[in-house]
Amino acid sequence: MATIGSLGDLHPTLALALELKRRGHLVTVASTGYYRDKVEALGLTFRALRPNWDPTDQNLIAQCEDLKSGPEVLFRKLILPHLRDTYDDLLAAAAEADLMIAGELVYAAPLVAEKLRLQWGSAILSPTSFFSAHDPSYLVNIPEVYRLRRAGWGINRAILEFGKLLSRHWWEPVRSLRRELGLRVACDPVFKDKFSPDLVLALFSSCLGAPQPDWPRHTLQPGFVFYDRHSPHKDDSxxxxxxxxxxxxxxxxxxxxxxxxxxxxxxxxxxxxxxxxxxxxxxxxxxxxxxxxxxxxxxxxxxxxxxxxxxxxxxxxxxxxxxxxxxxxxxxxxxxxxxxxxxxxxxxxxxxxxxxxxxxxxxxxxxxxxxxxxxxxxxxxxxxxxxxxxxxxxxxxxxxxxxxxxxxxxxx
The missing domain is CATH 3.40.50.2000 (Glycogen Phosphorylase B;)
Structure with a gap:
């Protein structure tokens, strides 16, 4: 189970991992090295994924949370420059696995799955990640278009296609690594490839976002899965x-x-x-x-x-x-x-x-x-x-x- 991000990304992974462990499966959690102690304290095997960033770094968080430029900062300055490192770490972690479940920021996951011919599933945590033209989201880097959410499927689809064109140059590191590895070069990391062809788990309630016709075919919406303990040995004070x-x-x-x-x-x-x-x-x-x-x-x-x-x-x-x-x-x-x-x-x-x-x-x-x-x-x-x-x-x-x-x- 691979995830990159904050505790908001890690906790649903831990909820799934602990339940699968309870059912008798051997589970490895691959994530940012900062979380090693938290994961291992739960009796789960941990493998570190680069980049080895600090999720409490104030300067980094300030850059990533800029409403306009935050997504580009995260993708182009933090994650994609280390894509080869993430790939190498995840390839080693998944070498003996029967199945991989990956969060959407693990852009190396589709490459590893293709290289190992490994079945995998993707875990999607919020409605906005589906980029639905039937249920348009408030997109932080182009907030002005939110006013058009009632303009109909065709208009909102055109807006999303325009967004793909604007961000296409971001993904050259993914295309370059695919060429190096002998994998298919054509890719769409955000709008398509982050969704597994085997299973997409929409891990949020339909209260927040109902299923839409343009979600990936193999999407299942269980709802939120929760874990929020600080440590296995300490509850609230x-x-x-x-x-x-x-x-x-x-x-x-x-x-x-x-x-x-x-x-x-x-x-x-x-x-x-x-x-x-x-x-x-x-x-x-x-x-x-x-x-x-x-x-x-x-x-x-x-x-x-x-x-x-x-x-x-x-x-x-x-x-x-x-x-x-x-x-x-x-x-x-x-x-x-x-x-x-x-x-x-x-x-x-x-x-x-x-x-x-x-x-x-x-x-x-x-x-x-x-x-x-x-x-x-x-x-x-x-x-x-x-x-x-x-x-x-x-x-x-x-x-x-x-x-x-x-x-x-x-x-x-």
Whole structure:
């Protein structure tokens, strides 16, 4: 099982890996070396994949989360220059495997599968990754075209084709490596090749994005699969349980595992907004001394979302797929402040679903946060719709369905 990215990418992989291990399979997780200790502590075999980047590097995260240029920075400066290294590492890790499951940023996966003639499946974590012309997403590098999402399939298909042409030069390192390895040279790493011809797992609920006619043929949508423990030996702290039990449901503020390292004034603004509203607050990932724990506020470097979100009045977060899934499952209203990638699209989908609101990162101020939070706290429709979505997601047997599909692929 191969994945590159943040904990939002690693955690679904761990959920699948642990269930497959429980079923008796030998599972190896190949990922960024930074995660070795976390993976091995779970009793899973780990193989490092280059590039050996630090997912807490503030400067790198700031570049990748620029709404306009972030995708190009990640692809052309971080991942693709190390494509040969990733290929070599993954080829060695998968040499004895019967099956490979790969995340979409592992652009070496289709090459390894072709070289080893290995069956493989792809794990897709958010609707925007499918680039559907029937259900257009908010694309961070061309946000203007989102206004055309209702213009019809033909217009949106043409926009996507134009996007392919604009980004085609990005993928010359993939074509070059394919030539070197004697593989087919024609490739489309983002719009086609990241989707396995054997099995595509859409690991998000149909609440967030329903299946579309232009999804790949072999797509199965189990829903979100969850893992959020900090370590196998430590759960949430007693102070968190005591705080949640000591008063009204707090507003929970978090920026996931990546944006938190480039948080700007998010936590300071959030604390001031909570004070003005007279609400208690929990700040997950907060490092600022101004968000020190007090009677009405609790600052934690980490807390399992599955334990803290259900007790929230509102959840304020960056809109990553994993965090959005946890908030949806908790059945609580959300305010999404996107920092990049799929986050603006997830925010737009949450708004359309009626379970929350979205506020641009550049517009997140004390005044705007108070206005949006007041709306979420006062309008019972958000509570009702969120509870309905949460009940639906909690009924989805996602982990079993996904692992059954993986086992079925093994048996072919």
């Amino acid at each position: 007693p102070e968190l349980a005591d705080f949640l039990a000591a008063g009204d449901a707090p507003i929970v503020f978090t920026l996931g595992s990546t944006a938190v390292h480039n948080s700007g004034d998010f936590y300071d603004v959030s604390m001031t907004a909570a004070r003005q509203l007279g609400r208690r607050g929990v700040f997950v990932g907060a490092k600022s001394t101004s968000t020190a724990t007090s009677a009405d506020f609790l600052a934690l470097l980490y807390a399992p979302y599955s334990r803290i979100f259900p007790g929230a009045s509102v959840i304020v977060h960056q809109g990553g797929s994993g965090t959005t899934g946890q908030a949806l499952r908790a059945g609580r209203p959300q305010l999404i402040v996107p920092y990049g990638w799929d986050q603006p699209d997830n925010g737009a989908r949450v708004e359309r679903l009626g379970v929350g609101l979205c506020l641009a990162r550049s517009a997140y101020s004390v005044q705007s946060a108070v206005e949006k939070l007041s709306q979420l706290l006062a309008d019972r429709r958000f509570v009702t719709m969120s509870a309905e979505a949460g009940a639906r997601i909690r009924k989805e047997d996602s982990l079993r369905i996904a692992c059954d599909a993986i086992e079925a692929l093994l048996d072919r």
